[in-house]
Amino acid sequence: MNRFLKHIVLCVCGLWLIHPAWAGERRKITWPETVLQEEIIQSFRNSLGFTYLPEKGKTQKDIDSLLFVWEGEKQYDSYFELRRIAIKSKALRGETRLAIAESDRMYSKAVALDHSLGRALALNVIGEVYALTGRDQEAGDAYKKALTLFDTLKVDPALIKILLVELTEYYLHINYPTGAGECIERLNKMPLGASLETEQAIRYIFNAYYEISKGDVSAAKQYLDKVSSFVSVLPPAVLRHFFIVEAMYLTKVGLQEQALESYEQFFKTKDIYNNHALYVIALKNKADLYRVMGRKEEAYEQYNAIYAYIKSTFEKNYPKEIDQLTTRFQAEQLAYQNERDRHLSMRYYTIGIILCVVLLLVFSFFSWKKIFRLRLSKRKLEVMTRKAENAIKRKNLFLSNMSHEVRTPLNAIVGFSGLLASEDMDLDAASEKEYCEIIKVNSQQLLNLVNDILDFSDFEGENIKFNIRQSDAVKICKDVIETIRASYQLQVELSFITELSELFLDTDDARLRQVLINLLVNATKFTKEGSIVLKLEISPEDEEMALFSVTDTGCGIPLEKQKLIFERFEKLNDFVQGSGLGLSICQLIVKHIQGRLWVDPHYMQGARFCFTHPLKYKSPL
Template sequence: MKKIVGHLIVLSLLCLINVNPARAWDAEQRQPQSYELQQKYIHSFRQNAGFIHTERNDSIALFGDSLTTVLDSIGKYDEYFELKRVVIRSHILRGESRIAVAQSDMMYSKAQAMNHKFGMAMSLSAIGEVYSHMNRLEEAGTSLEEALKQLKDPSDNQILTKILLMQLVDNLLHLKNIGKAKLYIERINEYLSEDLSPVEQALFYNYNAYYCIQAGVPDEADNYLKEAWKLEPMLPVGIIRHLLITEAAYYESKEEYEKALDVYDRFFKGKAPQSNRGLYIDAMRNKAELYVMMGKEQEAFKQFANVYAYVKSVFNKNYPKEIDRLCTRFQADRLKFMNEHRRTLSNRYYVTGIAVCVLVLFYLIFLSWKKIFKLKESKRKQEEMRRKAENAIRKKNMFLSNMSHEVRTPLNAIVGFSTLLASEEDMGMDDDSRKQACEIIRVNSHQLLKLINDILDLSDFEEDNIHFNMKEHDAVKICNEVIETIRASYKLNVRLEFETALASLKLETDDSRLRQVLINLLVNAVKFTKEGSVVLKLEKANDGTALFSVADTGCGIPKEKQKLIFERFEKLNEFVQGTGLGLSICRLIVTFVGGKIWIDGDYTRGARFCFTHPLKYKSTLL
């Protein structure tokens, strides 16, 4: 009675489809039994990881094609391809290879024409299972890997991803490619237990166990098998058969052949299944090989004969020629895909080449710009050097002019008065005149000697040939002696004083060089001060340095000349005797000992020069 009702429902659906697809779906909506069947098939496929088992008179054989036609007509393509996959799986397990091949071919063509990635993944999964059922494991693995690649984001298709991973692991383990199988097993093991159905958990344990057996670690395989057998009450017969084959392989790896034989006997208990004949054939062949290992040649021969008879009975009528056509078609599509892939790569190389050329062009432009910039910078530096050279030439000419004047003046005085002294009898000079002439000769000789010493000092500093004899001296004593030397050497029109609150101040210095700096500063102050005073002052600073200052009440130094006064050949008044080297030499000496020299810009009564000298000398390169 149930079969008759089922056939009537199918006929009703077909009539509705032929009349109008839209009305057919309306009719489907009004028939909850058909909708429930569709959901039942898909749910069973998902929960059992694709391992559904149907007989020839099951409802999937009666309603599957009708329901897929309805889904196709209303555009529900995800459900259409998934249900189509269920139908093809059912045909494969029942041994209807010709039908499975034809429907896989049609399914693949439709998905490819629509460019439906999910549909192509489903159809490639079905094709892979067809190949596997026909023992063409290499082609099966290729199809399954292509199916996995079609899923843009596997997280959106967790069910299909898990099914494909299990199919791939099963295929690779049959090929004994344990290296590649390990990669997919690791992906399977990333799933959490709560996200897996009992069937999926059992299969995951089963594949891990089979992998451990092939990898040579049977003890770990035993642990996985124990976990899988805990789920036995919730597992369908087909999954239990898989576990039995793995358990038999475990005992074989442990060389416990009798136990393995008992497991195979449990597997073959009852009649041969109408579903999953491939698994049944594998078990028969494994049992025959087990007899060989046990040395039971007669039993092995009988078992191989049974394998041959069973295979011949099952596949004589069902082995399809279409499988070769499907293989050819798939290879052609694969070749097309590879050509498109190569074209894409060529385009990428072309774009990359253009990008590289553009980058090279920009790099060349950058180098050109950098070269132009360096050229401009070089021109600027050359112009600056030219100005410095011109300035140096101007200063040199000025220096030579000054030198000629500075040297000629004392020499003229020395020569003239020397001549007078040499002919004193004729001139009738008295003693006072002779003393005056001698004094003029002495002063001019001293002036000429100072001029030569300044030039020699400057040359030594430039050639880094200067030498300092650093020892501990009393700065207060040096200042007093310098004051007395200037008082004795020059006719002063101003008051020359030394001020300090210190009884003594020890510092490490070259006393001759310190005297030279103090004398230069004091002589300059005396030279430009007509009235008033020149005061040398000594203090001790808080940072461990001595502070010297020379203040006068003379004409002062204009603000614009204060920055230049320490440069070589710079003179405040071109008509006053001097080379313009004294202050420059002072700066070189003070810098050498680690101090600083400057003009006090806030002093307005004349000019005030200050410089510091560290109490402890630290060698400093200029």
């Protein structure tokens, strides 16, 4: 009994030491194996999938070891690409049973690991297996899904090129030139890889194949001529495709004997059985060529050879496995479709929610906009109400002022006119002259009042017109000073100061005189002693402007009223004769000629009014 237990323990220990996985650790990959793996993958990519692994030998054993170690190290990108190469090599060699089983396991493993690149590579190799076994519909679906995944993952362009070549071959096989043309066009636009000559030759070969399918043999001939310069350096797998396409072209142009020679060259290439499907196609094409040439016995023998080869090496190997693979793939397709429908439904729900939110936001925006407009209308109504109230107040103030301003000169005119007209009054010449002077002064005041009202009405109705022409401002100022001196009995000194001999500017002579007279007359009303000075100079701030100022030594203007005196019907002293429109009219005139009128707040010895006037008038139009 003890000897039996001892043998068991020794066997278990031996197995433990023999198999690394049972010992709790996996063998680490070595540097030579890494180099070998890189060489296999790069060779496959550079040849666009035309470099296959040999059937036997050290390389195949190394591949199995690499797959085992890479899986243990969880290097799944390299694992799945290397496995795809191994499965395709088996499929092309006619090992259909193994290729079907391994592609099934590869796809299941990629789905279980949720490895997108692995799933895309598995779909690619499944498409190849389907194409080699005559399942054209399933092959097309697998190829298209693989290309979609490659485009989504943004993989190495070499993988996409390989798939485009396979898709082109598939479309040409099912006689769908449009699909083949799209793949060829996309392949032609992609940059060449590391193996320039091989890749360029492959592109030329498949372009020629495509042109033959369209019936354009001249274009096919041009591509085949280009390949001729690369024939000596092409690998056997690519050469076989060249000979097949060349034979097809020669058959199309009627050079049947030369086409047979191309087929013979095909059968003389190295490792001819590495691509089982292409070998069968070459046999069939050669048999068809014999039949077309009338060599029926040779054609019959060729057909028998094809049948025997297929029956012995291919058909018996795959029916059960390919049906299992199809069932599994269809189940995966159904699961994928259900997942896609679920995502599509979620997308629709999300879009619906977003649309509802957008509609709610739009509704809220328009509601807010309507409320805003209502509030704005309410504010405008309040502003208009205030303006109307202010207008009524100003109207009442205006009527009050006018009743006072008009009544005073009218009373004087009526009273003294009555005295002059009375027969009971015995007036001497001096008294009559004095009464006439009083009537004249009050009549002038009444006329000025009416003129101010008319001017202001013209400005309000925008009916005022200016006659702009060039005038000498110095001369205008001197004339205005003389007019004021002649018209008013002044108790103060009135003077004009300027360093300019003349100053020509574009202005309305009459309106400029009106502004200056109004400012000087206002100064005379509030200045009982001292002086009134009119000054003209070039503005120190702008050489294109003339600066006028009227300075007096009167009672001055309080700071709080300096902004109000330019309002209509505003008067500094209600007991001083005037309509309260003079300064408003002055401001409107100065603004129209593109100047500015203001009170100097820094002058404290009285009042100083300043306004600017441009030397050159620029029309607002």
